[in-house]
Amino acid sequence: MSEIEVTQIDQGRAVDVRVGDTVVIRLDENIATGYSWEPDPADGRAAVLEQAKYVEAAGTAMGRGGTRVLRYAAGEQGTLQVRLRLRRPWDPPERAIGHFGITIRVK
């Protein structure tokens, strides 16, 4: 079992993993702006979102931001399209200001 790290530069990539591996997505986010990365509903069971947490950056500045960390556990063979939108919870979905997506292929 291993962890595969994915960041903003991996946008659009396909990530090949094995059952039992974990895909960790790390994306810049700033909770002080009201914007968060929001995953679309899952369209498969190949990998399951186990954890989504916001890790605030070091320091004490107001508005300093942090990182959104999402952990997907590969559960069974197949494919999962991961799509995330950077948006405010109260805004309509189409008003997202950022998009991120990868394909998790579990073998």
Added chain:
Amino acid sequence: MTKPITPTLDYAKRELAAAEKIRTSLKALRGEAAAKHWSFDVGYTSAMDFAVEQITGMNPPEDWLERAQAQNSMAKAFEQPGRAALGSCVATAAKFNWCDYGGVTPVKDQGSCGSCWAFGTHGAFEGSYAILNKAQINSSEQDTLDCSGAGDCGGGWWAYDYLVRTGSADEANYPYTAVKKACNVGATRPYKATVWGYVNGAVAIPSIAELKAALCKYGPLGVAVAVTPAFQAYTSGVFNENSTADINHAITLVGWDDSKQAWRIKNSWGVGWGESGYMWIAYGCNKIGYGATWVQASPAQAPACKEGPSLMAYTEFYWGDATKQFSTNANVASVTFTLTREMYVSIVADASAFVAKGTPPQSFTTGLYTGESPATMFTASLRKGSFQAASQHVQVHSAYAAKLPAGTYTYYWKIWLGGYTIGFDSGTLTATAVPCSMGGKLQMAQSAAGGLLGVMSEDDAAMVAVAGGLPDQHVTIARSVGVTDSSPQSE
């Protein structure tokens, strides 16, 4: 196949489709809400999905408390007690909200840039400006983001020093882009602060009583708070999460309500968040009030209007002028002038009159209009008067002001009456113009026979056009600021 995005407000549907762990964590969160008696509403938003984890503990930014005490010592020297906020706010009152007294400017939106420190700074500054100068401004957070050195889109701290030293541009001239850019050093910066300080430089979070007293004394305050997913998902009610997370966000504190045991805050996430951009947050909740600051705006500056006013046109008549007697609606006089470019124009009609034929009491209406027909006048210029005695001479005065594009204009002075004849004593009709706004809405204009031909004034600023001899196109300019009863001066 990808499922469609769930509509924003269809949180229950989203929840049904969520992974088991998400549902479990949501259930736990709701359990926490019930256990802690949260009194605010949240939606099942993306924010509620996530936990917040912080790498560091709470550390004040670089000795800020030490600096706070130094700042407050300096503030004492520069503070102008006479310009403290108004008596409408009483710190011992059960509730108070500067929104009810014109002390809060509209909710803004910082976008995706972590510039809340600039918005919190300007929220307090604009509040002070509104209270002290009785004028709402829209100062430029982008100016502060680009030029203050107090932070960037990755965070910052209070930027009042910049407003004291340099001032702020107007939003219209230095618009917000949510991206830090090179400073436009040549921008005009009409808004300045005189002094600022911490509500209590000895502690991180002042007491409720100290915050209330500062709100009353100075107006809206810049304060920090800990934003969490629940804070992000707030829609209404009194937010009472009581998270112990570190502060990470700046907002503007604008009032309180003891019956709610809560502060009223203005956020900078647009009007779509919370209660039209506002939140009730319980006293002490999420470290609200951390690093609380006040600022005192400087007096409004007289606008730069280097070219001064110009006398565009002038006409006068004297006692004994038989053509200035009217028994029906008529034009008393007219002036024609040409503007070579857009200008702010003041038209002033001023005379005294008497009942030439007929028996008092009699009444009249006077005013101005650009059309020659005596039957029409600008609503804003309409003035009424009456004669109660045969020997009475009353002032017939009307004024009108407007921003006019380049062109040639004729303004007619109207008199409306019936059933008697009105006779005029000496009178003047004056058109004065300046090439720029004087800083607000033009409120009044005056003229008088003799050397003084025209005065334009807005709020505390006045500009005077004075005849250098016989009326002609040559005028001498005098300007005064903060004087309502100024005498004309020659340059």
